[in-house]
Amino acid sequence: MSGKEKSTESIPKVPSHINRKLATSFQKSRLSPDIVPFLFEEIRKGSIVALSQGITLVESKKEQDNILAQELIQKCLPYSGNSVRIGITGVPGVGKSTFIETLGTYWMTQHKKLAVLAVDPSSSMTKGSIMGDKTRMEKLAASDQVFIRPSAAGTSLGGVTQMTRETIILCEAAGYERIIVETVGVGQSETAVYHMTDIFLLLKLAGAGDELQGIKRGIIELADAILINKDDGDNQLATKKAKNHFSKALHLLSVKENDWQPKVLSCSALHNKGIAEANLMIAQYVQFTKQNKSFDRRRKQQDINWLHKTIENRLLSQFYQNKQLQSEIASLEKLVVNKKLSPFQAAETLLKKFT
């Protein structure tokens, strides 16, 4: 509830062991307009340092940085789109990091470049595990085929969502072919991730009781596949039952708009069991939806949604940055609190002055 935000979000230092020269030239030219073509070229060459710095511009709270970020995105846009964007959700403890580590390692053997991003508006407030934490994905973190970026802290869901969409564009321009966006069920973060990915996976545990209740309504409907994790040891019988249960439940739901029949798989990320099958299912999904054109349709719809979200954000930020309105807002707030004026009438008064 404490909407506190970190006020000192500056460009982080570049790790000294990589590309010191590039880093130095970036630090120097940071505020020059030349930085954009420079970063763009380096990102296109696959530089992880340039990509990181581009994302830092995207995540910056400085207006000046954001202008540069938008120029960079505009440049990257024509080179974006050539990836499979995979959304992954599941409650804490379900094994998301291990699953991503195992699936990512599998992709490494196929020489696919992978980026792992996180949408976690709560990471600044709760003491839960940080999503996209590199220490929890050791093998991936050590690979130069893999780019891992934790969620930006101290921002609202809307902010994180916006940043993540932009980050996806930069990653794709840098040549990443698989983009995983992971989230936990905070507020509407699952819906946000669903709206920026091509396929949406729900990780579950068997026997944890949430097949009986407590599943957030609507999440099952979003899932293109349910993966029941920790299918190992004593858990295998319960997993089999849960798989059965979910298969039946999914068949009761009406068919998805893209005609894909959601799948239920089981796996044990820890024991590398069922991972090849998960990969195969993702590949089949992509083939199926590309063939019936729904892959493209979903992306186009997402782009349009993104435009409207941007309009919303920009409109509100222009309103609240309007200096003439600021004192007016304060005095109208008082009238509302004292029940002299309804919020509707106060809002109308302000909007008349704004437009």
Added chain:
Amino acid sequence: MSGKEKSTESIPKVPSHINRKLATSFQKSRLSPDIVPFLFEEIRKGSIVALSQGITLVESKKEQDNILAQELIQKCLPYSGNSVRIGITGVPGVGKSTFIETLGTYWMTQHKKLAVLAVDPSSSMTKGSIMGDKTRMEKLAASDQVFIRPSAAGTSLGGVTQMTRETIILCEAAGYERIIVETVGVGQSETAVYHMTDIFLLLKLAGAGDELQGIKRGIIELADAILINKDDGDNQLATKKAKNHFSKALHLLSVKENDWQPKVLSCSALHNKGIAEANLMIAQYVQFTKQNKSFDRRRKQQDINWLHKTIENRLLSQFYQNKQLQSEIASLEKLVVNKKLSPFQAAETLLKKFT
């Protein structure tokens, strides 16, 4: 995902057995500006028909009705605020309706007037039980001390939230002293209800597994009290354990801003057990927060939030109702989809024309 909305939301017929004369005069004068003072006077006299019709104006999708609604709210505003607003959440099956029925029946013996409202943005889409369903609260529905209003269908969370806030004002002007706002955990509906009520109650079941995981992060932090329902029969041992568990968990959380130490109670709504205790706890909470002034502070903060949400809604609706922009939006959508323009730049183009 299907954003379908019912397009034919008209003023519903007034039940024939109550106040036929008033109903007739309302139907006739509906579009006349005289309707507002008329409804206002009747609402102040406690007329349930006038209250229902006022809420129908609030929920109407017609601009003309909304203007009348806002005039009515402005008139009611000085007479609002004299109630205890109680938010209740819990997963489907936890027994919310039964709990409200039992607690409400208890209040009837104390001659308290009770209104039951619902915030359920999903009610138009899912086939789950309708919230605020009168058939599930038979005793309350039969009492003329009690006003029950199910959630308006076919609207976004933002819309339902806005309507419910306005409905609370009308109910208070009509003399209701207890306002229950119930919700299930859809999207951010719990947060929305928390922000419009004085006390927020979380109903739980023991042994359903969700004390281990699956609890939506953040909901526990919002709760002023957790009530473990169905404390009866074989369930009593599990309830005792769960009560213990939650008490410990709540003590680990930092103290709430209002200094209230959240309580854990158990009850069996079905067997009228623990209901007097729940009522006592609510009374103690109100006394405690009124004494330390946090009751008033929270209400003021909520009014300010309400103003800002209204600004947001009105700003967006003015933007999208701007006829000159509509064709522009369509052509910019195409440019975005074809990756010629980033959403940011498209949004900037539109905003320049708007302001």
